[in-house]
Amino acid sequence: MKIEVKLKDKSYFVHIDELEKIELDTKVVVVTNPTVSAFHLDTLLSKIDALECHVVTVPDGEKYKNFETINQILDECFLHRLDRKSVLIALGGGVIGDMTGFTASIYQRGIEFIQIPTTLLSAVDASVGGKTGINNKYGKNLVGSFWQPSAVYCETAFLKTLPKREFSAGMAEMIKMAVTFDRSFFEWLENNSLHVEANLQYALRECIKIKADVVSQDEREQGVRAVLNYGHTFAHVIENETKYSKYLHGEAVAIGIVMANELAFELGLLSLEDKKRVNLLLKKYDLPVEYKINNIEKFYDAFFLDKKSFNHKIKFILAKGIGGYIMKDDIEKSLIFKVLGNFS
Ligand SMILES: NC(=O)c1ccc[n+]([C@@H]2O[C@H](COP(=O)([O-])OP(=O)(O)OC[C@H]3O[C@@H](n4cnc5c(N)ncnc54)[C@H](O)[C@@H]3O)[C@@H](O)[C@H]2O)c1
Ligand SMILES: [Zn+2]
Incomplete structure (x- = not known):
């Protein structure tokens, strides 16, 4: 195909x-x-x-x-x-x-x-x-x-020759696309195993369709392509803090998704049940969902080192239910601190 x-x-x-x-x-x-x-x-x-x-x-x-x-x-x-x-x-x-x-x-x-x-x-x-x-x-x-x-x-x-950990890291990007763009694909991922070859082929097709569609709409990342950074604002800070050695990129993205979902939950965009479902799916592929933030101020300041932060505003990509997204750059610092506090 x-x-x-x-x-x-x-x-x-x-x-x-x-x-x-x-x-x-x-x-x-x-x-x-x-x-x-x-x-x-x-x-x-x-x-x-x-x-x-x-x-x-x-x-x-x-x-x-x-x-x-x-x-x-x-x-x-x-x-x-x-x-x-x-x-x-x-x-x-x-x-x-x-x-x-x-x-x-x-x-x-x-x-x-x-x-x-x-x-x-x-x-x-x-x-x-x-x-x-x-x-x-x-x-x-x-x-x-x-x-x-x-x-x-x-x-x-x-x-097929990929180490298991590398395969899981790729799953984080797949789950990222399902959560933000496609609820039925998310449900399919919950109910099927990618270790079956025909399933892997199907999942590749679904993800590539999403990516192709996003790129066709916004080749230069001036709009919707930024949604693919869901989880990444947090992940980049985690990768930096752990000196790119503890986690594979996809593993950091998995934790980033959990953090972004916590923020979405606080904002009333994601229900408790949906938040739990995403965690469960990440865990199904042995992805990490926990992280200990030692210094919240430092973690917060590191958001601004990201090349995607602009005008001293952080753009968060948040899940709006499963299968939807919203981009927000006006979230109160106190709320972000509260969410980061849940990980300290
Ligand atoms: N251009 C983009 O849009 C885009 C998007 C996401 C990530 N990236 C970049 O991609 C990179 C990460 O890619 P990655 O996760 O594929 O890492 P990678 O290319 O380092 O591959 C991971 C490891 O798997 C090994 N490997 C690759 N294929 C294998 C196979 N079939 N069997 C056994 N081992 C295999 C590699 O040699 C490597 O050791 C980062 O540099 C990131 O910045 C780019
Ligand atoms: Zn990524």
């Missing part, structure tokens, strides 16, 4: 379990890391039919999502004399996808690239929508571009 991401300048398809052959009469460079290549590179290479096909293997890890690695990828492009018709292919999770997209956006002022996400997080979120970014000493994803892929191929077979 395939889902179209409809954009003004460039539309493309996200294919689910449709990767049979990639035929390109151009040069291709596949970007991957040693972990992913050990599992899936041979399978991918057997499906690529190109003029020339090269592979660059970069170190595995968020800490390598930087300019040094971008230079390594660029070197490979120059070495093999890629031209403006050449194509980069990202085989990996969000880190590989973000770096490949960014390199594609700057090599000779921009060439095409294809996303082949191998984590659940990148399949449902990072690989669709064209945001690319790398980190530097000032923070995460502060350098980047909007650069849409020409196609995305999600293969459930590639996701």
Whole structure:
């Protein structure tokens, strides 16, 4: 099956379990890391039919999502004399996808690239929508571009080798989309297991439909795309406080969702029962739902370090019932303190 991401300048398809052959009469460079290549590179290479096909293997890890690695990828492009018709292919999770997209956006002022996400997080979120970014000493994803892929191929077979914890982290992003956009998908997630292959395929489709629809409406995140940051305002502070070492991003998002829901509950937007249902679903996938805030003032101040805070206002994305959302940037400081207090 395939889902179209409809954009003004460039539309493309996200294919689910449709990767049979990639035929390109151009040069291709596949970007991957040693972990992913050990599992899936041979399978991918057997499906690529190109003029020339090269592979660059970069170190595995968020800490390598930087300019040094971008230079390594660029070197490979120059070495093999890629031209403006050449194509980069990202085989990996969000880190590989973000770096490949960014390199594609700057090599000779921009060439095409294809996303082949191998984590659940990148399949449902990072690989669709064209945001690319790398980190530097000032923070995460502060350098980047909007650069849409020409196609995305999600293969459930590639996701099978994911460590359990990484799979759960991806589930947090899935639950994020269900809570804010789709009540019936949320209920489906409550009643089904994603460890059944056909179910995983269905869930991927539902999430990618949501993401594609959001991106089609708001490619540059000036409106509804910001809803995908539900849970993230809190998660970014948690990731910062724990120095990006204790939690995977999705795990921090899970805690962030719980905190955002506490705020929504205080504002009368979410019932006690719905709040509990979301917690239960997060727990079903072994995601953390508890966190101890040691210093509320410090936690609150850290909201303003987020690149999405503007004019000294924090924009909270809150669930409005299950399946709805609201964006609010005028919440009383005292109420936020009260909610943070529930976690101290
Ligand atoms: N561009 C966007 O819109 C967007 C959205 C969300 C997140 N992101 C970015 O994505 C990154 C996080 O992505 P991620 O969670 O995929 O992390 P990741 O790319 O680091 O992958 C997680 C780990 O899983 C390994 N791995 C990947 N696929 C595997 C497989 N099939 N089998 C076994 N191991 C596998 C990786 O080597 C890595 O060690 C962050 O840098 C974040 O900023 C971008
Ligand atoms: Zn996220």
